[in-house]
Amino acid sequence: MHLARAQKATGAEAVETVPPAVDLVLGASACCLACVFTNPLEVVKTRLQLQGELQARGTYPQPYRGFMASVAAVARADGLWGLQKGLAAGLLYQGLMNGVRFYCYSLACQAGLTQQPGGTVVAGAVAGALGAFVGSPAYLIKTQLQAQTVAAMAVGHQHNHQTVLGALETIWRQQGLLGLWQGVGGAVPRVMVGSAAQLATFTSAKAWVQKQQWLPEDSWLVALAGGMISSIAVVVAMTPFDVVSTRLYNQPVDRAGRGQLYGGLTDCMVKIWRQEGPLALYKGLAPAYLRLGPHTILSMLFWDELRKLAGRAQHQGT
Template identity: 90%
Template sequence: MSLPGAQRASGTEARETVAPAVDLVLGASACCLACVFTNPLEVVKTRLQLQGELRARGTYPRPYRGFFASVAAVIRADGLCGLQKGLAAGLLYQGLMNGVRFYCYSLACQAGLTQQPGGTVVAGAVAGALGAFVGSPAYLVKTQLQAQTVAAMAVGHQHHHQSVLGALETIWRQQGLAGLWRGVGGAVPRVMVGSAAQLATFASAKAWVQKQQWLPEDSWLVALAGGMISSVAVAAVMTPFDVVSTRLYNQPVDGTGKGQLYGGLADCLVKIWRQEGPLALYKGLGPAYLRLGPHTILSMLFWDELRKLAGRGLHQGT
C-alpha cells in the first residue's frame, strides 16, 4: 500500500507496497515509539482537562495553571517519574488502537477505496472508529492512572488503581464487561475525526511537499514536513472531543455502572458548555497540541520510514 495522494513517487523509483498485516505491526510500533516521548504531555493535558468539572458541586480546585507550571506541579506532587504515569496503559492503547487503525486503512487502500472522492477521509474515519473501539479499555485505564495524584493536587475523581492489570480487574469485577468500554461513546468520535484529519492531511501535505521539490524525494524530511502540517489539523479537530473523552473516562460511576457526572457524549458537551463556557472545550489546548503535534509528527514519520524499510526488504527478498 502506498499513501493516498502520493501512491507513486515522481522519481524513477516507485514506492514498494506493504501488506496490511505488515502495516498493522509497523503502525502499532511507530505509535508506541511516539508514545514514549509524548506521554508526559498526555499526563499534563489530562490534569488540565479535568479541572473545573466539580464547579457545579461548589468546589473548583485549580492546582494546574499553564503548561510549564503544570509540568512543575506534576513533578512536585509525583516526582519526575510522575510524568510517565500511565505509560504502560498508553503503550497498550497505542498498539491496539493504531494496529487496528493502520490495518483497516491499509485494506481500504489495497481495495482502491481511497482513490474515490473523499475516500481517504472516509477510510481514515472508519479505521479510526474501529481502532478506538478495540483500544477503549486501555484508554480508560490510561486516563484514570494519569489522573491519580496526591490529595492536594487531585482534580477529577480518584480511582486509586495500582497497576494496569489491577485496574482492568477492578473495573471488570465492579462494572462487568460493559464497564471496560465505558466512555467509548466519546472516544469513537474523537478518534474518527482525528484519524480522518491525520491520514488525509498527511497524505496531501506530503504530496504537496514532494511537488514543491524543496527536499530530496526520498528524504525522511518529506514525511517530517507532512507530519508537521497534519499535526495542526489533528489538534484543531480533536481537542473538544478529547476533553469530553477525558471527562467520560474518568468520571465516577454508581452501583449500576452509570456515570454520576455525565450521561454520555451530548450530555457532557452541554454541561461543559453551560457550566464552564465554550472555551472549556479547548482546555489544555497548548499541552494537547504539544502532545498531539509531536505524536502525529513522530508516529507518521516512524510509520513512513518503517514502511520504506519494509518495502526495500520485500524488494530485496524478491
C-alpha cells in the same frame, strides 16, 4: 528497467507494496515509539482537561495554571516519574488502537478506496472508529491512572488504581465486561475525527511537499513536513472531543455502570459549554498540541520510514 523503477519508488508507491498485516505491526510500533516521548504531555493535558469539572461544585481548588507551571506541579506532587504515569496503559492503547487503525486503512488503500474522492477521509474515519473501539479499555485505564495524584493536587474523580492489571480487575469486578468500554461513546467520535484529519491531511500534505520539490523526494524530511502540517489539523479537529472523552472516561459510575456526571457525549459537551463556557472545550489546548502535535509528527514519520524499509526489503526479496 522494472528493477530500477522499484528501487526508485518512494512515498505512495512504496506504501502500496506493504501488506496490511505488516502495516499493523509498523503502525503500532511507530505510535508506541511516539508515545514514549509524548506521554508526559498527555499526563499534563489530562489534568488540565479534568480541572473545572468538580471545581464548579466548589469541591476542589485549581492547582494547574498554565502549561509549564502544570509540568512543575505534576513533578512536585508525583516526582519526575509521575510525568510518565499511565505509560504502560498508553503503550497498550497505542499498540491496539493504531495496529487496528493502520491495518484497516491499509486494507482500504489495497482495495483502491482511498483513490476515490474523499476516500482518504472516509477510510481514515472508519479505521479510526474501529481502532478506538478495540483500544477503549486501555485508554480508560490510562486516563484514570494519569488523573491520580495526591489529594492537594487532585482534579476529577480519583479511582486509586495501583497497576494496569489491578485496574482491569477492579473495573471487571465492579462493572462487568461492559464497564471496560465506559466512555467509548466519546472515544469513537474523537478518534474518528482525529484519524480522518491525520491520515487525509498527511497524505495530501506529503504529496504537496513532494510536488514543490523543496526537499529530496526520498528524504525523511518530506514525511516530517507532512506530519507537521497534519498535526495542526488534528489538534484543531480533535481537542473538543478529546476534552469530552477525558471527562467521560474518568467520571465515577454507579453500580449499574451509568456515569454519575454525564449521560454521554452530547450531555457532557452541553454541560461543559453551559457550566464552563465554550472555550472550556479547548482546555489544555497548549499541552494538547504539544502532545498531539509531536505525536502526530513522530508517528507519521516513524510509520512512513518503517514502510519504506519494509517496501525496500520486499523488493529486494523479490
